[in-house]
Amino acid sequence: MDTTLEKIKILIAVREAARPARRAAFSLALPLLVFLIVTFVAPIVLLLFTAVNNPEPQAVIPQTLAALERWDGKAMPEEAVFAALAKELAQAQQDRTAALLGKRFNYEVPGMRSRVVSAARMALANPTGPYRERFLALDAEWGSPALWAVVKRNAGTLTPYYLLNAIDLQQEPDGSLQRVEADQRVFMTILGRTLFVAFTVTFLTLVLGYPVAYMLTIAPSGVARIMMLCVLLPLWTSLLVRTTAWVVLLQTDGVINDALLALGFTDHRLQLIFSRFGTVAAMTHIQLPFTILPIYSVMKSIPPTQLRAARSLGAGPLSSFWKIYAPQTVPGVMAGGLITFILSLGYYITPALVGGPGDQMVSNFISIYINRDLNWGLASALGVILLTVTIAIYLVFLRLVGAEKLRMG
């Protein structure tokens, strides 16, 4: 008994003694950790928050939402609700916030923007009751319980609306979840397309890169150095230079079409730029070095004598490769493939410049919703989906490969 206690005491003492060293080591990394938390983690947390943030209803019509609390959800709301709404919309019209509120409700109920804006105009112009009749005279939809159910469920400052929308789901007025109309199911298509393009690019880089990595390990050092230069130079070249090059190559009167015509593969010029083919070709070109390098570093550590031993024991060239060599390269294939898959998921520049409308990835839609539609909630929700998929694959990578295995050049 005593010895166990002694051991624990010693262990504690050792930990105590090591504490200053641990603290000193950690304090060196602390500035960078704090820096990253402020400049990198905090923005991402704000993005997550923006995906569920619902500030407009509570900011513009708080009293209406309070009055709606007593509403049973079945009949038309009572006059007090309409009176509160008229008062707050009149104020909103003065503050120029009515359009913002209308835009917010318009995401969930089509036509709400103009309905809110014209009601606000009416409320400011003539603030006398009875309000319910006047709202109904303006637009009979104001009597619909479904419309009021949507207003009521937005009483909170958080909403699942954007996240649901980003996976093509919507909340019915009764609160149940339903897939959106078939012609509006766009986001799962875009996510599927992003995964498909990333998978295609990963597959192509593995098929093209594996033999290159193998040759790099067996070529004489002079040749291998030149080969390595060919792998590393594109990695160092600006992404925009590489994308520019592909824009030029793929043009309808560009070099690739010239070559195809001259060789007789086609009798007319093909649409290569703004196409899936162009996007995948350019992305494969950009990602190839990222796939080759991890495979190469694993292959380099496999002793060539193993293949010789297999051959001397009577294995044929193909079976010794398949049974002895290939299984040992799996960690490299995993590392290279996962890195390329993760990076391909986040492509933005290349699809934007080389792809057509049908090749735009999740990232491109995030940018569209931020810049063109000013729908920050939906853009952030799409970001959350993309981030979730990426982090899931990053965790697989950390588990199978490990962050410390990442090397450059």
Add this chain to the structure above:
Amino acid sequence: MWLPSYATPGERAGRIAVLVFVVAVLAFLVAPLFVVVPLSFSNDPFFTFPVPKYSMRWYEDFFAGNRWTDGVLNSFLTASLTTVLATVLGTMASLGITRPDFPWRKPVMALLISPMIVPIVIVAVGGYLFFGRLGLTNTRLGLVLAHTALAVPFVVITVTATLSTYDANLTRAAQSLGATPLVVFFRVTLPSILPGVASGAVFAFATSFDEVVVALFLTGAEQRTLPVQMFSGIRDQINPTIMAAASMLLVFSTALFLAVGWLSNRSRAAK
């Protein structure tokens, strides 16, 4: 063909096929890079091969107005500030992480590497929302802070790799002779890991210098960088001045590449 003497004829034929395939892949890797160079010297505003007549007109156009040269200056300024910040923070963190007593190494390393992994648009949009609240959008400071976060993983990876071959007894010897931690760092540790720190710095510079998406979201016309200028040029109206810009960038990145190659040879020679 780098085969053992006992290779079968079938094996030899297979090896030649693989070799042809590999040469084709290497050509696919390198050839597209150089397509911009002849076009940048073309007289023709359309991208036709063979180039009808050579001229310098697109280079003259590049240097004529402020549009492109301002972009180059902005890029250099942003990338230089980013390099300093990322190299200092990244080297300090690497010194801590490689110590044997460092706590929670795996999660900390996973966090430090994550800016390489998180899709760039998410960094850009998050930065746009967050820096917007702090009034840092459309400022150089905001762009430098965001770029530093992106560049730090490269510094950490290269410096920790170099430190893994550093002999910690040198530090102990210096300490036992009475050197303070700062003196140990500047006179013993830094000189021996300098090539690694320098390649980390070059990586950081290249990361910032080449970055488009975050710059697109965070900057206004005042801080417009060269890649942003190129991106909008290609999207709106592609013209040969972009080829001139791309060719010069190609030369510049090749120079950076050679610099890192030279540095890694030096660090290998130092061992």
